Amino acid sequence: PALWADALPGAVQRQPLNVSAIVMFVAFVGATLCITYWASKRNRSAADYYAAGGRITGFQNGLAIAGDYMSAASFLGISALVFTSGYDGLIYSIGFLVGWPIILFLIAERLRNLGKYT
Numbered sequence: 001p002a003l004w005a006d007a008l009p010g011a012v013q014r015q016p017l018n019v020s021a022i023v024m025f026v027a028f029v030g031a032t033l034c035i036t037y038w039a040s041k042r043n044r045s046a047a048d049y050y051a052a053g054g055r056i057t058g059f060q061n062g063l064a065i066a067g068d069y070m071s072a073a074s075f076l077g078i079s080a081l082v083f084t085s086g087y088d089g090l091i092y093s094i095g096f097l098v099g100w101p102i103i104l105f106l107i108a109e110r111l112r113n114l115g116k117y118t
Contacts, residue, residue, distance in 0.1 A: 078090070
């Protein structure tokens with residue numbers, strides 16, 4: 001508590017309302033909801049919802065996996081670990097890098113062989 005006492009020295013000023021940022025946020029949310037509504041009309045079954053009816057190509061699946069791997073959560077999480085614990089935090093990124101393919105090879109084939117949503 002006393003450590004953070006001087007975090008905001010001086011007078012605090014109110015910032016003006018950023019209307020352009022609010023408009024862009026509302027436009028982004030609206031566009032996302034429109035795309036979601038349009039995509040929901042194409043789903044007829046659970047298989048359509050979970051696996052796009054089997055119409056996903058290998059390239060599209062590779063892009064999805066790469067997007068999962070390079071997500072903002074993992075990027076910001078590793079950055080935060082390096083910030084808080086120094087370069088010792090990099091061991092978590094190596095663990096993630098090594099653990100992800102192992103889980104992929106151990107589980108992905110079994111899930112595909114189930115044939116439920118693949």
